[in-house]
Amino acid sequence: MLCLFQISPVTLPGSPELSGILRMIGVAFPGAKDQEQWEIEQEEAKSKDHRKIGKAQELFFFHEVSPGSAFFLPKGAHIYNTLTDFIKQEFYVSLMFKQHPRSWRELPLRLADFGALHRNEYSRALGGLTRMRRFCQDDAHIFCAPEQLEQEILGCLDFIRSVYQVFGFSFQCLLSTRPSSFLGDSVLWDLAEEQHLESSLKSFGEQWKLNPKDGAFYGPKVLHILKEAGFIADIDDDVGSTLNKKIRNAQLAQYNYMFVVGDKERERKTVNVRTRCGKQLGQKSLEEALNRLREIRETRSRDVDFDKEQALH
Template sequence: ERVRVFESLRERQGQQRTSGTTKQAFSIGIRCNWIGVSKHIDIISNPPTLHVCSVKGALVCRVNGELWELLRPLEADCELQLLGFNTTEGKQKMLHVEQSEAEGDLFSILSPLAHLFHFLPFSPRRCGGQERVLWGGEKEREEWEREQEETRKRDHRRIGKDQELFFFNDVSPGSCFFLPKGAHIYNTLADFIRTEYRRRGFHEVVTPTLYSTALWERSGHWEHYSENMFTVTGDTHTYALKPMNCPAHCLMFEQRVRSWRELPLRWADFGALHRNELSGALGGLTRVRRFCQDDAHIFCTPEQLEEEIIACLDFVRSVYRVFGFSFHCLLSTRPTPCLGEPALWDHAEQQLERSLQQFGERWQFNPGDGAFYGPKIDIQIKDAIGRQHQCATIQLDFQLPIRFDLQYVGGDGETHRPVMVHRAVLGSLERMIAILAENFSGKWPLWLSPAQVMIIPVGGGSESYAQQVVRQFREAGFMADADDDHGATLNKKIRSAQLAQYNYIFVVGEKECVSGTVSVRTRGGKQLGRRPTEKVLASLTHLRDARSNQDDF
């Protein structure tokens, strides 16, 4: 009975799609520069009509910049691009472990089927939990298996445990406990961004964590986001832990009359945020309930907007260059539904497009994926094993300035509405630490490493000198330790330091004590020889302060 109902609803849905499609001829621009004309076609069943010789091997298509299934009928004038396994989109389509299409996903017709599935505790699927992974051939399968093994080796949860960086406990689900070494990475990242803030005219603010629901009702979050917020009751009032900083920054802006001479205002906030993620969605540092963002908001005049966007993009490029990430930008445009006048959206999208063109890095349109309150630029990075991550974002917001009635006095003496920009570079510090741990495979660069220098004394007379070197490097701000285990051999101590991912290992014996030197080797085993301690300290200080990723000096 269920299968019968399913088939009838699928047929009805197909008829509705067909009847809703225009019967007039329309043009199809193929990326191979061929223009075709048809009435109602799809890629699979009508390749001769399209005169497309490269349909074989296509896995997904891009229609006017938007990814479509191959069986989805073309409905209007469009530019069509076929994507095979040799493209990122094709790989994601084919290699993604997903519910089999044979299941016949019923979500789009869920309502008519409710009476058949009301007693089931799980999502209605025709066949159940089939899963599959597809490859283009044996070579692709072997490559996928190598990638999976490499991913397992680089898992940030394993690295966090092995290096004693962090852990989780059920007493606070989804909230990370950062141990001293993990806290060092956490604070170093925050200090890095703070240094950039000072260079770029941002000012850090500190805001409360707990707010009355009156604030969230005013901002609109209570209506649309309350199920993701943690609430507490006290003094007959309901309060909520903040899941974002923007409403508090709007309160700061409105607390006195603002002048155009003050703008742009660039406010940054490292306050703790809390979001009530489903327990099943939690996963290490990549999805947590308590987190911190390098969050900032810019209030500017409309005339200042393009310059501010370009400056934000340059901020992103400068930071990602330090990590060695390549990236590309996505201009996410008006979704349906959205708030605000179409003309306002068009103007804002044009401003973002001009900023991206002037920025000069690779970018593309991402139609319909903007936030309901404004268009945005999402920045996707590629890590060392080719995975894509979206961390940085630059978002325009038309609605909060209206909801909070934010105004400034312009040069003409009249009041005007400021433009608000939401901006993050690292995004969640927790998630960025996970990405970096896996990108570097736990081999942290010197400037970020929680284990920078290990001094190993050889012989009883060298222990005091080893401690002297430790103090010297610690006073210079390095994470330095000495291995004074009398029961271990030199080779074992060196191996232990390498496994602990110390960037540099200094061996000191009688000769080093007398000459004021250290014998230096990298964690990779490369021996750099005996060098004066002062010169080594100066060289490592330079590498650290320059945030260099190189080992030799």
């Protein structure tokens, strides 16, 4: 048995400084030939590193003036814009409407967006174009009638296949069923899972697997309500970040209040309120918290106590 080890420093969540702790990663091989093959594959991977290719072909570069943001050179910008145009052309039926009352005659309504997002990643976590502070995340939603659903799902699957085939990518389909905690009528869930999703996958003709209880939970968003009430609000839903890191980032950004929502809060329709100074005010119903924020806004007072009982009821 042959082994190779790699040692690297560790940064603890919520702190940009080195902790003094070292991380050791080991790889074991049954024999010398296996190690040799692995080393060849590693060298091939290095030669295909997009950061080296980007520099050698003058596609993009990074600079400390804006760490984690790619600066595209003319050749790289041409490739980026060509890819964006290609995706938009494939979404030729997508319509971007201004918000106004809708009619059933407009269904199916397909909306697509290419939005620039920012994430406060630590410099040691950055990795070329795969881990950045500024990146583009495309998003799409389809609003349709129940009888249109299966055809729309098939259209999405065909779209994915047509794009992936151009680049020689492969993909795997998983049918994620509803989680233990879900909203809505179970009958409608059964109808969506069995008669629409499963039926569409069978018609699609590609291999797929069942992924029980891994469906995403989409409930009323504790963010849209705040914005509709006229408050400036953001959400940190990065699944790769710890709660302490999220709270620390919010404190550094000087948010006046933080509403922490976990499984318990979601079930009880409450929020766990914290101040930017780190004071924990406990669980409040969203309605109570909103009423308190409205009072603070209307009185324009810096000395109002958020936790004052008479203001919460």
